Amino acid sequence: MQIKDRNTEFPNRRRLEVEEIEYNENGEIEVLLVEVKRDEGEVYEEGTQINATNLDLIIRSKVTEILSMSDEERVEYDASKIELEVDVEAITQDFPLPTKGINGSSIVWSVEGEGIEIEENIAKVNRKLYEQNPLLKARVSYGSAEAIQVFHVTVLLREMTPSERVEQDSNDLKIDTKVTTDFTLPSAGSNGSSITWVVKTGTSITITGNTANVHNGEIDAYSTLEATITYESVTTTKNFVVEVICFLPKTYAVSWTQEKGSLKTDELTIASSNGEKLYIEVENNYSSAIEVSIKANDSSLVKVEVKETTDLNAMMGTSYVEYTFTVHIYLSSDREIKLGSLNGSVKYYYASITPDD
Numbered sequence: 001m002q003i004k005d006r007n008t009e010f011p012n013r014r015r016l017e018v019e020e021i022e023y024n025e026n027g028e029i030e031v032l033l034v035e036v037k038r039d040e041g042e043v044y045e046e047g048t049q050i051n052a053t054n055l056d057l058i059i060r061s062k063v064t065e066i067l068s069m070s071d072e073e074r075v076e077y078d079a080s081k082i083e084l085e086v087d088v089e090a091i092t093q094d095f096p097l098p099t100k101g102i103n104g105s106s107i108v109w110s111v112e113g114e115g116i117e118i119e120e121n122i123a124k125v126n127r128k129l130y131e132q133n134p135l136l137k138a139r140v141s142y143g144s145a146e147a148i149q150v151f152h153v154t155v156l157l158r159e160m161t162p163s164e165r166v167e168q169d170s171n172d173l174k175i176d177t178k179v180t181t182d183f184t185l186p187s188a189g190s191n192g193s194s195i196t197w198v199v200k201t202g203t204s205i206t207i208t209g210n211t212a213n214v215h216n217g218e219i220d221a222y223s224t225l226e227a228t229i230t231y232e233s234v235t236t237t238k239n240f241v242v243e244v245i246c247f248l249p250k251t252y253a254v255s256w257t258q259e260k261g262s263l264k265t266d267e268l269t270i271a272s273s274n275g276e277k278l279y280i281e282v283e284n285n286y287s288s289a290i291e292v293s294i295k296a297n298d299s300s301l302v303k304v305e306v307k308e309t310t311d312l313n314a315m316m317g318t319s320y321v322e323y324t325f326t327v328h329i330y331l332s333s334d335r336e337i338k339l340g341s342l343n344g345s346v347k348y349y350y351a352s353i354t355p356d357d
Contacts, residue, residue: 086153088152092155093125095122095125097118107140109123115134128157131157132154135152136153166236170238176242203221204216204217204223225240253344254266259313263310264307265308268305270327277332278339279330289311290312292325321347325345326342
């Protein structure tokens with residue numbers, strides 16, 4: 001039952017919910033126990049103005065109206081008027097659940113999904129590190145009639161604890177473990193942790209600020225890097241064993257003296273020191289004069305064959321010419337890792353010219 005709040009207009013409406021009525025011998029209301037609640041938001045229907053002279057009549061009228069409802073009407077009306085004492089789109093804490101409808105229906109609650117459990121008509125909220133969207137179901141019943149009212153609610157995610165931040169940032173932390181050149185080390189995690197680095201073992205890497213300085217040698221070498229992940233007073237460490245790939249030969253050179261009718265051939269072998277498979281690509285700008293081919297690519301022992309072509313063998317000249325090509329070397333397992341490039345050259349002397357010593 002809506003009543004006017006003093007002489008204000010339609011907003012700020014109070015609502016009386018009748019809890020108990022006692023009558024005297026003359027059938028007049030002697031005791032009226034009500035609970036006063038306030039409707040939130042805009043109210044567009046005018047309420048009932050109550051004073052001492054009309055109170056008994058109004059209450060009798062409302063009681064008669066309620067008693068004349070069928071069970072079905074009663075539960076449908078009560079279901080439509082259920083209000084939750086919480087913002088259903090931004091739930092952060094426990095809240096009570098009503099057990100009685102406006103017209104006396106009983107309300108029993110259940111829940112589907114994660115984020116809320118019901119204990120003694122209290123919605124117990126369990127916030128997690130992600131948003132949850134359970135369904136709250138109110139079963140409204142009176143006599144043989146029953147209705148279901150469903151509430152779609154959102155339980156907001158909670159803040160991570162410092163320990164959770166450190167653990168997650170540690171789990172997410174990754175760096176390259178096969179390197180040939182300097183690289184940058186992460187200094188912060190995505191959840192706010194700070195990250196610092198030291199070299200625990202090995203001399204093939206040194207650290208300056210957040211840069212890992214790589215010192216290649218003639219053989220592959222290993223260094224252990226330790227990351228310290230910290231948020232507030234919580235800290236943990238994580239180690240990475242990083243392989244520094246050795247220097248590869250930078251140049252290849254061969255000299256040939258022309259012999260008419262006889263084609264020269266030379267072979268370059270590229271091998272990994274630890275059995276790692278290699279992948280080779282060749283740039284040859286003089287394919288009509290020299291032919292550069294690859295044998296056993298994607299293996300730990302790749303051969304590059306350089307051959308004189310018939311076109312070159314038939315050429316005439318009084319001096320020499322030089323032809324160049326480039327070999328690019330990658331890890332076969334990860335072709336994003338380039339181990340280096342090798343510059344090759346063939347110096348070709350015509351038959352009348354003898355190469356210098």
